[in-house]
Amino acid sequence: MNPDPNPQTSDPDSIPPGRIDIHSHILPSIDDGCATVEESLQSVRTLIEHGFVGTICTPHCWPNNFPHITPAHIKAWRDALAQEIEKAGLPYQLWTGGELRIYPDAVQWMQANGVPTLADSPYVLCDFWEPRWQDWIDETLDWLLDNGYTPILAHPERSPTHDNFEAHLDRIMDKGVLLQGNLRCFTGEEGHYPDQAIRQYMTEGRYTLLALDMHRPAVLQGRLDGIAIASEEFGEERINAMLDSEVRRLLFS
């Protein structure tokens, strides 16, 4: 059997200097992200031009819309795209992950399918879309924390939950949940509320990490523009750390 030509590695010494995107729908034909291998490769080329050296593949783990997406399948899809990247001669690394949808049966789903951790670390990217806070959001986060995982809540600035939302954020952050902001929200493309909320949460120091949450190459540039806008407003050093050294400290050390 041929060895994998572009294996997943968490060895920090084997990852070249540069940015790492921890939230990405780059795997082709899996969810609402890249539609083809060529779109994935085109995205990789653009990411390299913007200083990225790798991406954690985080397709939606939500059986209501994407029943075929499980950690086992994500590993196989990651390996297949990594081989295409290798064949194309692109210096770029991929890791497995997932964007776990928090929904009433999320714990049962993980018990049946496994936990979609980021790059084999104990960190788990999560999202939810609820107009009001629900008990099962806490129950899912608590289950992860009790089992040794650290949830990273994706893009809270985009949440439609507006009933005392910041108090809920305070509570889950006190438990150990981390927050990840979406760079696109700095550009105004997401609308007024996320645009205002991401700046508020940056000022309050709520985010540990930022990410592109890229989907398709046609709309990648707007997300990359967010890096320059955020750097201008909050300092290049701080933004770079949230895309580079903080990612390495959490996931690859």
Ligand SMILES: [Fe+2]
């Ligand atoms: Fe996402």
